[in-house]
Amino acid sequence: xxxxxxxxxxxxxxxxxIARAEAGDAPELLVLQRACWVAEALANDxxxxxxxxxxxxxxxxxxxxQQTWVVRDGPRLVGSVRGKxxxxxWEIGRLMVAxxxxxxxxxxxxxxxxxQHAPTGVAxxxxxxxxxxxxxxxxxxxxxxxxxxxxxxxAHLAKPAGNxxxxxxxx
Numbered sequence: 001x002x003x004x005x006x007x008x009x010x011x012x013x014x015x016x017x018i019a020r021a022e023a024g025d026a027p028e029l030l031v032l033q034r035a036c037w038v039a040e041a042l043a044n045d046x047x048x049x050x051x052x053x054x055x056x057x058x059x060x061x062x063x064x065x066q067q068t069w070v071v072r073d074g075p076r077l078v079g080s081v082r083g084k085x086x087x088x089x090w091e092i093g094r095l096m097v098a099x100x101x102x103x104x105x106x107x108x109x110x111x112x113x114x115x116q117h118a119p120t121g122v123a124x125x126x127x128x129x130x131x132x133x134x135x136x137x138x139x140x141x142x143x144x145x146x147x148x149x150x151x152x153x154x155a156h157l158a159k160p161a162g163n164x165x166x167x168x169x170x171x
Contacts, residue, residue: 021068028077036096044130081110090118092127
């Protein structure tokens with residue numbers, strides 16, 4: 001798939017642009033990540049969330065080692081998602097949307113986008129979220145993910161890779 005910046009034309013997303021993350025995106029990505037995971041900490045009554053404790057070096061390493069995408073509204077970074085191969089699965093992580101843009105469909109779009117960018121040959125799409133993150137669980141359930149297990153407050157979800165993009169706005 002083409003990795004050059006792409007204007008989003010889905011309903012509610014006009015004016016936004018998605019592109020592969022670059023090292024220079026890391027500082028803004030770290031700020032957005034912390035802003036997004038504060039809500040997760042509140043919903044799950046814990047600060048033991050890895051995304052809240054990553055350093056700038058960790059975020060830079062994530063960009064270098066994983067397929068990471070960022071969404072911008074003009075110069076402002078407003079969303080991101082990343083994926084990596086983990087065994088027979090495409091592991092989706094750090095799906096985030098600026099809190100003031102929640103509810104516009106950007107999170108669902110990003111989920112479909114990263115699913116579509118999974119390499120051929122993976123059997124499953126996997127992700128995890130807080131076990132008490134009801135909004136996330138609903139969105140992931142509507143996209144075809146099912147709960148595999150819940151351990152230490154973390155819900156692990158998966159779906160067959162053949163269902164990639166189901167329920168998303170990605171064409």
